[in-house]
Amino acid sequence: MKAYVLKVTIKNTHPPIWRRVVVPAGISFSQLNLILNTAIGWCGYHLSSYEFKSYYVNIVDEPDEFGFGWGPNEEIDAANTCIDDYLDDEDIKSFTYTYDFGDDWTHTVQIEKRLDDYSGPCPTVTKYKGDTPWEDCGGVWGFYNYLEILNNPQHEEYDEINEWTGGEVPEYDMESVNNELSQIILSKEKRPPMSTNEVYDAYFKERKLYTIEFDKMNDGFMPYDTDDYNVYAEMIEDFSEADERIADILSKKSINEEEKYEIHNILFNSNMNTMLATMVNDKLSQKILEIMGEENAVPFIEEVNNSTINDMNRLIEIIMDEDD
Secondary structure, three states, rough: EEEEEEEEEEOOOOOOOOEEEEEEEEOOOOOOOHHHHHHHOOOOOOOOEEHHHHOOOEEOOOOOOEOOOOOEEEEEEHHHHHHHHOOOOOOEEEEEEEEEEOOOOEEEEEEEEEOOOOOOOOOOOEEEEEEOOOOOOOHHHHHHHHHHHOOOOOOOOHHHHHHHHOOOOOOOOOOHHHHHHHOEEEEEEEOOOOOHHHHHHHHHHHOOEEEOOOOOOHHOOOHOOOOOHHHHHHHHHHHHHHHHHHHHOOOOOOOOHHHHHHHHHHHHOOOOHHHHHHHOOOOOHHHHHHHHHHHHHHHHHHHHHHHHHHHHHHHHHHHHOOOO
């Protein structure tokens, strides 16, 4: 059978907490939720998403009606998207899996192998490091904070945290996890696209992972095949280059008139609001918000959009004075 070997690492854990898991090809991303959560040790009752940066897509349950959520990425339906569509792309080495938008457990998923003729147990965990953190503890920061408290019986929150956690992180039992994964029956029975909740219901009631009949109405269509996508991708690339150039200029202790004029032109010819929405790391945008605050920054940015060179010089002087 066709399968993928994935290494799933919880970001910002030290030492890294990870699982190496073999997953079957042909399943939906909603079905992958069940396998990854079980392999990692998550209960699965929180929302989740996948991000493929090179495709500018987030794969989620119940995507936005117009295909766009927060940020520049297009939202795609996890229930109606086969993992093969993305995991077969050999240019993709890894992607991001986020579980629980409150605690924000973010995972790097490396595609270690693409196997065309796998005959072993599947899905299954083949190796791991580290125990699974408690759910609903506040994410990575909360997890390590709880560990510190448990190591200090004199802490004012010790009794409460000790009672809530049982005093220790539950030991990860790979044998038990694989026994649970082995009960997932890869059924040839066909079903229409199923949400994550429907996938879990089918698992708990029937232990089945059905063969999904993906909606073929848009068969072969991917966002990166369209003219609109290409224009959008070029726009993002242009913004990225402009962002790097602005950051390079502002990193200097002093800038000349020609560079001030260059910054002015970059901002004048680009929609500043779009830049703020699409470039989180844009130093100039961050400086404006830090110095002036959001309430004052928004009208000021609108003014800058139609500013003269003198207005732009004033903005640069504010930033350079703050840096000094």
